[in-house]
Amino acid sequence: MHVCVIGGGIAGLSAAATLASEGIQVTLLDAASQLGGRARTVAIEYNTQVHQLDNGQHILLGAYSETLKLLQQIGVNEKNAFLRMPLSLQLHVNSQIGFKLKTSRYLPAPINQLLGFLFCHGLKLHERISAIKFMAKLKKTNFQIGEDEPLAIFLLKNKQHGNIINLLWEPLCLAALNTPIQLASTKIFLNVLRDTFKNKSDSDFLLPKLDLSQLFSQPITSYLKRKNVSIFLNKRVKSITESKTGYKVSTKDETYDASHVIIAISPVRLRNVLGDLPKLHYIAEQTDSYHYQPITTIYLQYAPTASLSSPMLGLANTFSQWVFDRGILCNQHGLMAVIISAEGEHQSLTQDALALKVAQELKAAFPQLDKPLWHKVISEKRATFSCNVNLPRPAQVTPYTNLYLAGDYTYAEYPATIEGAVRSGISCANLIYH
Numbered sequence: 001m002h003v004c005v006i007g008g009g010i011a012g013l014s015a016a017a018t019l020a021s022e023g024i025q026v027t028l029l030d031a032a033s034q035l036g037g038r039a040r041t042v043a044i045e046y047n048t049q050v051h052q053l054d055n056g057q058h059i060l061l062g063a064y065s066e067t068l069k070l071l072q073q074i075g076v077n078e079k080n081a082f083l084r085m086p087l088s089l090q091l092h093v094n095s096q097i098g099f100k101l102k103t104s105r106y107l108p109a110p111i112n113q114l115l116g117f118l119f120c121h122g123l124k125l126h127e128r129i130s131a132i133k134f135m136a137k138l139k140k141t142n143f144q145i146g147e148d149e150p151l152a153i154f155l156l157k158n159k160q161h162g163n164i165i166n167l168l169w170e171p172l173c174l175a176a177l178n179t180p181i182q183l184a185s186t187k188i189f190l191n192v193l194r195d196t197f198k199n200k201s202d203s204d205f206l207l208p209k210l211d212l213s214q215l216f217s218q219p220i221t222s223y224l225k226r227k228n229v230s231i232f233l234n235k236r237v238k239s240i241t242e243s244k245t246g247y248k249v250s251t252k253d254e255t256y257d258a259s260h261v262i263i264a265i266s267p268v269r270l271r272n273v274l275g276d277l278p279k280l281h282y283i284a285e286q287t288d289s290y291h292y293q294p295i296t297t298i299y300l301q302y303a304p305t306a307s308l309s310s311p312m313l314g315l316a317n318t319f320s321q322w323v324f325d326r327g328i329l330c331n332q333h334g335l336m337a338v339i340i341s342a343e344g345e346h347q348s349l350t351q352d353a354l355a356l357k358v359a360q361e362l363k364a365a366f367p368q369l370d371k372p373l374w375h376k377v378i379s380e381k382r383a384t385f386s387c388n389v390n391l392p393r394p395a396q397v398t399p400y401t402n403l404y405l406a407g408d409y410t411y412a413e414y415p416a417t418i419e420g421a422v423r424s425g426i427s428c429a430n431l432i433y434h
Contacts, residue, residue: 001024001025001259001260001432002025002026002027002246002257002258002259002260003019003024003025003026003027003258003259003260003261003262003432004026004027004029004247004249004256004258004260004261004262005019005026005027005028005029005261005262005264005406006029006237006240006249006261006262006263006264006265006273007029007030007031007037007263007264007265007266007406007407008028008029008030008032008035008036008037008217008231008233008264009035009036009037009038009039009264009265009266009407009421010036010037010038010039010216010408010418010421010422010425011037011264011406011407011408011421011422011424011425012028012030012037012262012264012265012406012425013028013035013036013216013217013220013224013425014066014070014406014421014422014423014424014425014426014429015262015264015406015425015426015428015429016028016220016224016229016425017070017073017074017220017223017224017227018070018425018426018429018430019429019432019433020223020224020227020228020229021073021227022429022433024432024433025228026224026227026229026230027229027230027232027256027258028224028229028230028231028232029232029235029237029249029251029256030231030232030233030234030235031234031235031236031237031265032233032234033233033234034213034217034233035217035220035221035231035233036212036213036216036217037266038055038056038380038383039054039055039058039212039215039216039217039418040054040055040212040213040217041053041054041055041211041212041213041214042054042055042378044376046301046374047374051301051332051335051376052211052213053211053297053299053337053376053378054208054211054212054297054337055212055297055378055380056295056297056339056378056380056383057297057322057324057337057339058208058212058418059175059205059206059207059312060082060205060206060208060418060419061195061196061202061203061204061205061206061419062084062199062201062202062203062204062205062206063195063196063198063202063203063419064206064417064418064419064422065419066419066422066423066426067418067419067422070422070426071215071219073223074219074220074222074223075219075222075223076215076219078206080209080210081208081209081210081215082206082207082208082209083206083207083209083311083328083329084204084205084206085204085205085206085207085311085312086102086103086104086200086203086204086205087101087102087103087116087196087203087204087205088101088102088103088205088310088312089101089102089168089171089172089314090102090310090313090314091122091167091171091313091314091315091316092313092314092315092316092365092366093315093316093317094364094365095364095365095366095367097121097122098122098167098316099120099121099122099123099163099167099168099314099316100120100121100122101116101117101120101121101168102116102120103115103116103200103203104116114132117131117132117135118132122163122167123163123164123167123168124163127162127163127164130159130160130164131160131164131168134158134159134160135197137158138190138193138194139197142194143190143191143193143194144190145186145187145190148185148186148187148389148390149186149389150181150182150183150184150185150186150389151169151173151181151184151185151186151189152165152181152182152184153186154186155169155181165181166316166317167316169181171314171316171321173189174321174341174342175321175322175341176189176192176415176417177189177192177387177415177416178293178295178341178342178383178384178386178387178415178416179293179342179384179386179387179388179415180342180343180344183386183387183388183389184387184388184389185387185388185389185390185391185415186389188387188413188414188415189415191413191414192414192415205312207311207312207324207329208329208330209329209330210330211330235251235254236251236252237249237250237251237265237273238250238251238252238272238273239273239275239276240261240263240273240274240276240277240403241276241277242276242277242400243257245257245259246258246259246260246261246402247259247260247261247402247403249261259402260402260403260404260432261402261403261404262403262404262405262406262425262428262429262432263403263404263405263406264405264406264407264424264425264428265407266382266407267287267290267385267407267409268287268290268292268382270283270284270287271284271287271288277400277403279398279399279400280398280399280400283394283398283405286392286394287394287409289392290385290386290391290409291385291386291388292381292382292383292384292385292386293341293342293343293382293383293384293385293386294342294343294347294379294380294381294382294383295339295340295341295342295379295380295383295384296339296340296346296347296354296377296378296379296380297337297338297339297340297377297378297379298320298337298338298340298354298355298358298375298376298377299335299336299337299338299375299376299377299378300335300336300338300355300358300359300362300372300375301334301335301336301372301373301374301375302334302335302336302369302370302372302373303334303370303373304327304333304334305333305334306327306333306334306336306368306369306370307325307327307328307333307334308323308325308328308336308366310325310328311324311325311328311329312324312325313365315361315365318361318365319340319344319345319346319354319357319358319361320338320339320340320358320361320362321338321339321340321341322338322339323336323337323338323339323362324336324337324338324339334373336362336369336372338358338362351377351379352375354377355372355375355377359371359372359375383416384408384415384416385408385409385416387415387416393409393410393411393412394409394410395410395412396410396424396427396428396431397431402432404428404431404432405424405428406421406424406425406427406428407421407424408420408421408424410424411423411424411427
């Protein structure tokens with residue numbers, strides 16, 4: 001048995017690590033010069049100093065069980081890697097706290113969540129009661145609905161409107177699905193809510209204290225090398241063809257023989273490698289219809305003494321959605337990472353104009369911040385697929401024997417998340433060695 005994993009993003013790395021742990025021979029091919037896919041770190045230089053910046057600020061949840069198991073398997077210590085916080089949402093409207101919801105890890109679920117909604121700041125009493133009734137109804141149905149529909153419509157049908165949407169459900173939808181609430185799949189959003197509120201620790205935020213390369217690609221690469229996995233970078237696969245012993249995987253210069261193949265590349269690139277596999281052309285047609293959503297990260301470096309009251313704070317009625325204090329998280333003192341999820345008006349601005357606008361929004365919300373020393377805008381234009389209503393999602397199993405698909409887009413219960421990518425990769429590995 002010799003498995004060729006095509007793609008060194010989180011899904012491909014998860015598949016390779018799982019197979020290697022079972023002693024299976026693995027060859028990993030990736031078109032990029034570094035592993036990690038979208039979960040990677042970039043280096044920028046300012047004033048002769050090199051700064052390590054993530055291509056996007058990621059948040060993990062306590063419900064990300066498979067991701068946490070994988071990190072433990074490859075030797076990443078959770079306490080060293082993450083700041084674990086009970087569910088806490090705090091949104092600023094101008095310089096005031098417009099909304100605040102906090103749960104306690106010392107109370108059992110669902111009491112901690114019930115009290116969190118009941119005593120949250122920023123909603124009127126009838127709005128809080130409406131949110132509690134809504135959550136109780138969802139739990140009674142195990143967060144299941146019949147026909148899928150846009151989340152905005154579903155919320156209005158369930159008497160969720162006004163501040164409840166603007167300050168609670170819409171920020172959660174953008175953070176979880178990276179899709180505007182008017183387009184977002186209710187079914188997928190409810191799946192995330194179901195897993196998040198299953199147990200009290202599931203709703204915890206896990207904020208990385210390491211950059212993404214230190215958290216994922218570097219330890220996984222070391223683990224794979226210890227397990228004798230062959231890793232080849234800058235190898236873009238041109239074709240996959242059937243052979244007497246399985247498959248031939250061809251790049252520009254080499255051909256690799258494999259008994260099994262896991263295709264773990266972005267759906268954008270699927271058609272490029274499926275040309276010699278006609279039974280999979282229908283999958284390319286499905287994924288060709290996907291719409292993609294951006295994630296923009298604006299890094300603002302302030303004086304090293306600048307800090308916020310919490311490592312993660314939200315903003316409402318602004319371009320800026322979430323701001324992370326990387327001084328608290330990563331010892332990058334004075335560095336703020338501001339996240340803008342999904343498409344919007346901010347895309348019409350130049351990077352410099354957007355950074356200036358965001359700096360003004362932060363100044364209005366946090367008057368203690370002075371003028372930033374420098375900025376860097378990183379925009380992933382196709383950060384995630386748009387998690388729309390009834391989006392066609394291919395399975396891991398294909399019509400070809402011993403050929404599988406991995407990637408967050410194949411894990412149909414979840415949106416485009418690290419956990420979805422990990423679960424898809426592990427699922428493919430399990431299909432091979434079980």
